[in-house]
Amino acid sequence: MNPSEFLLNAFAPEGRLRASINLGNPILAGRDENGQPCGVSVDLARALAAQLGVELELVVWDAAGKSVEAVEDERADFGFFAIDPKRAERIAFTDAYVLxxxxxxxxxxxxxxxxxxxxxxxxxxxxxxxxxxxxxxxxxxxxxxxxxxxxxxxxxxxxxxxxxxxxxxxxxxxxxxxxxxxxxxxxxxxxxVIRQAMGVPRSRGEEALRFLAQFVEEMKESGFVAEALARHGIQGASVAPANG
Incomplete structure (x- = not known):
């Protein structure tokens, strides 16, 4: 996928990609021995930034609610959340990447x-x-x-x-x-069963959601998500099936 200028502006209007990371869910993220954020969501955030060719900024929270609010209020450009109809009022979700x-x-x-x-x-x-x-x-x-x-x-x-x-x-x-x-x-x-997905503010548009949805499917199909779960020693979670 080659991002257009429109997509770059949609995802990173401030010139850097701000990822909302929830440390309250140990399956998705935690801190390494140096106190730095790590986990499957951090790995996916870095992969997305690399694909877009922009600098990544991690916006870290200790609870899911705070992480959701950061994306809803556009203090972050995307995040990692359980799919829920209430959240979907303001956040556009991809399909799940982890169950x-x-x-x-x-x-x-x-x-x-x-x-x-x-x-x-x-x-x-x-x-x-x-x-x-x-x-x-x-x-x-x-x-x-x-x-x-x-x-x-x-x-x-x-x-x-x-x-x-x-x-x-x-x-x-x-x-x-x-x-x-x-x-x-x-x-x-x-x-x-919690369906963990990636999400962007609805204001970013359908093209941004399609790009992100395709990114998630590629990360599942390539084995990236499975490898990240294994690398971080995560049990109690499985890679979500392909969409469709």
Whole structure:
């Protein structure tokens, strides 16, 4: 793909490409031993900048909601998000590049044994504010109450500190917290599959979205995404199937 001048202006109107990176999802991004952002989303951001032939700037956040707002407000030119209809009002999404499982965590002595049992009166479910789980469960749960931690990495700490009944989030993160803390268990299976995609502000136009969508398909087909997941030691995620 050879980007036109129009595309360069659409993606990088300030002359550099600003990528919104969410460190709140460990499957997508984290920090290396030197404290620098790393992960599959960072690798994809660098590959996109190289394809466009522009300088890359990483705009880093500790929570999904903040990362989304940065793109919505055009303080960043694109980002990496779970596809959600609410977010799609202002952000144009590609197809998914990675699929992630969303799971529930409870205390070892909890009476809850199945995902379907979570949506009951008196059950408080802790989620990261503005996360894909927050958006999805706010729509899906009819009887249980949503309680919001400041960020996704703080979910288990918030869940324990406030005595809530359930924590919801990225399976990998919950498994790591359960192993570290003890006395906790994951409910079997998953309550949702998160389709992680790339997105741009809708104001950037259809041509920019088509270019980005084609970029994502190329990165999946070439093995780039699979290699990035393996290189960063990521488990609990899979490469999304090709679009169509």
């Amino acid at each position: 992630i499982e969303g799971s529930y965590l409870v205390r070892e002595d909890s009476p809850l044994r199945d995902n379907a049992e979570v949506d009951g009166a008196g059950t408080r479910v802790t989620v990261g504010k503005g996360s894909a789980y927050d958006l999805f469960l706010t729509r899906a749960l009819q009887q249980a109450t949503i309680e919001r931690a400041p960020t996704s990495p703080a979910v288990v700490e918030h869940f324990l500190a406030h005595g809530h009944e359930v924590a919801a989030g990225v399976r990998q993160q919950l498994e790591a917290d359960a192993a570290l803390i003890g006395g906790l268990r994951l409910l079997p299976g998953r309550f949702m």
